[in-house]
Amino acid sequence: MKIPEIQIPIIPIPLEKNITLFIKREDxxxxxxxxxxxxxxxxxxxxxxxxxxxxxxxxxFGGAFSNHIAAVAALGKESGVSTLGIIRGEELHGRWQYNPTLKTAADNGMEFRFVTRQEYSDKNQLTENLQIEFPHALIIPEGGTNKNAVKGIQYLLNNETKSFDYLCTAVGTGGTVAGLSRFAEQHQKVLGFKVVIDQSLEKTVAELSGKNNFDLIDAQDGGYGKITDENIRFINEFYQNFGIELDPIYTGKMMRKIFELIEEDYFPEKSRILAFHTGGLQGIEGANEMLRKKNRALIQFGK
Ligand SMILES: Cc1ncc(COP(=O)(O)O)c(C=O)c1O
Structure with missing residues (x-):
């Protein structure tokens, strides 16, 4: 993989309070x-x-709508590398064509193995077995989080990000917030917005980061992968107001919680907040299919 030449824009989100909020469009x-x-x-x-x-x-490894699975499959195609996705949920076997994330991953050349939730929960055992079966394969953990992932996150930061007091990201497996924490300036506070229930996250992030300049804030909003009506309303309004698409599983939940914290005066006056848009938009098609089946409001951009 090469370092892309693109200059990532940092976009202001105008607020009524004396607080500055920007979003860095890593997506x-x-x-x-x-x-x-x-x-x-x-x-x-x-x-x-x-x-x-x-x-x-x-x-x-990943779930049926995993952004990480989508990314690895695309990377495999781009780099000419074969890829295998170990997917949570044996019920998807023979039905993956109807899931937009898996369909696109397969179009990008990824093969799948579907495992039960129980098998999936013991990833150490799964990994051990796979490494015996495929001794030359690179096995990347769920969400891609490991020491190398944390090292890569340094590229989210540059001269332009130095003037911010707070760096914000959504948290799933913890690698991104750990990287921000590790490479942040001394005066910066890192806020991770947890979209999963995982008691071990604090420890994982502290170990990967080696610093204590971060706080993890609950932003589950109904639980991992759950999409509440308020979440959908917020995402649609955010698009209407600022022209930026957010996803319902990570960035939408983070941004909604940031807005709540601003409302509650969590941030001191004149704070400069930078939120990272970490992508995830590929999941919207699948989310909308699910919402449509349940006759619920959809995530809609530009309509
Ligand atoms: C869109 C999006 N944002 C945030 C995250 C959380 O990243 P991490 O797993 O490193 O905590 C993920 C998961 O990779 C993601 O797909």
Whole structure:
């Protein structure tokens, strides 16, 4: 993977309070390897390919709508690397064509193995078995989070991001917030907005970051993968007001919580807040299909 030449825009979100909020559009870094995924995969893939494996092969894990699965499949196609996705939920076997994330991943050359939720929950065992079966494969953990991923997150930060007091990101497996924490300036506070229930996140992030300049804030809003009506309303209004698309699982939940915190005067006056748009927009099609089946309001941009 090469460092893209694109200059990532940092867009102001006008507020009525004496607080400055900007959003850094990391989602624009690549059409398919979007946002934080690009940088979490960057060192993982490059280190592996530098070893010149004869038949490069990447295996990773994810749920049916996983942004990480979508990103790895696209990267496989772009780099000429075979990919295998270990997908949570055996019920998807034979039905994955109806899931837009998996359909696109398959079009990008990814093969799948569908495993039960129980098998999936023991990823250490799964990984061990896969590494025996495919000794030369690179096995990337769920969400891509590991030490190399954290190292890649440094590219989210640059001269322009130095003037901000707060750096904000959505948190799933913790690699992104750990990277921001590790590479932040000394005066910066990092806020991670947790969209999952995972008691071990604080520990994981602290270990990967090596610093204590971060706070993790609950932004689950109904639980991981759950999409409330308020969430949909917020995302649609955010688009109407600022012309920026957010996803319902990560960036929408983060941004809504940031707005709530601003409303509650969590941030001191004159604070400068930078929120990272970490992508995830590929999941909207699948989310809308689910919402349509339940006769619920849809996520709609530009209509
Ligand atoms: C759009 C989006 N934002 C944020 C995250 C959270 O990143 P992490 O798993 O590093 O906490 C993810 C997961 O990779 C994601 O897909």
């Amino acid at each position: 624009l870094i690549h059409p398919e390897i979007s946002g934080n995924k690009f940088w979490k995969l960057f060192y993982n893939i490059n280190h592996y390919l530098e070893k010149n494996p004869e038949k490069p092969f990447i295996i990773t």
